[in-house]
Amino acid sequence: MLAGQALVYFIYVVAAASVILAGEAFYLSLAGRRSRFAAVNHRIRRLADEAPAEKTLKSLLRERGLTESGDFVYGFVWLNRLYTQSGITGNPLIFAAVFLLAGLVIALMLTLLFGFSLAAAAIAFLVVGVALPLLVLRRARSKRIQKFAKQLPDALDMIVRSLRAGHPASVAIGLVAREMPDPLGTEFGIVADEITFGLSMEQAVRKLSERVGFEGLHLLTVSLSIQSKTGGNLTEILANLSSVLRERQKLRLKIRALSAEGRVSAWVISLFPLAMFLILQVIAPSYYGKIWHSPVIVPVFTVFGGWALLGDYIMYRMVNFDY
Secondary structure (H helix, E strand, C coil): CHHHHHHHHHHHHHHHHHHHHHHHHHHHHHHHHHHHHCCCCHHHHHHHCCCCHHHHHHHHHHCCCECCCCCECCCCHHHHHHHHHHCCCCCHHHHHHHHHHHHHHHHHHHHHCCCCCHHHHHHHHHHHHHHHHHHHHHHHHHHHHHHHHHHHHHHHHHHHHHHHCCCCHHHHHHHHHHHCCCCHHHHHHHHHHHHHCCCCHHHHHHHHHHHHCCHHHHHHHHHHHHHHHHCCCHHHHHHHHHHHHHHHHHHHHHHHHHCHHHHHHHHHHHHHHHHHHHHHHHHCCCCCCCHHHCCCHHHHHHHHHHHHHHHHHHHHHHHCCCC
């Protein structure tokens, strides 16, 4: 009788311990996932997977289209640089193959299903397979550089405070890599890892400038190069550079505010003819009669389309400034 009761109590204890251990395992798993998702930047999330720092560095460089040493992989350096500076991750060949395949499919559909000429299909292939990925990369690069430009003055201020507290420059850069979000956090993390694994600070920052494409980083590279060769107060240099970059950012926003009316006017003038054409096609399809079958319609549309594009380019140059 006592043995039976002891067995029952033992089963209760084992069951309770099993429930407690299962709950603890679930909590630790959930907390680990939450910590990875709450990580400040992409590099911290990769390190949270307990991968070695050197392996993480090589992986981050490869997914940006670079070699394990941070150099460009392909012979088309300008195209490789554009892909790297866009911040898009993955194999560049796969990225290009997706657009080329989409352009080929669209060209075949236009030819086989809709009866378009081979010239029209070739133009569609060039637009989708060649021009569109370049536009996507340029747009992504522009947005990434703008975000980086907003973050860089704060990062330099953080480095200045760390240097004034007595930390070495490599530790200050590592602090920025842990505290700042993407894109700056991961990029400075790569710099910190490269310094750890043997590069000088000047070389690592020069590679950073090539990966990002922001001219403010070129100023930082020049400042570090001059300081390393001639000496000087690095803290004061970085503080002045942060102030200059912040003032340039204010000037850029002021210029965009002053040119906002011109940019909106350019969009309205450019899109109004297309909008009216589409509205007429919907509410009065027969408005243009048999003019579509006229032999002069293609030359006329070509000439006026060229003039419209020229006017759009002139307006674009009028409302965009170098600063």
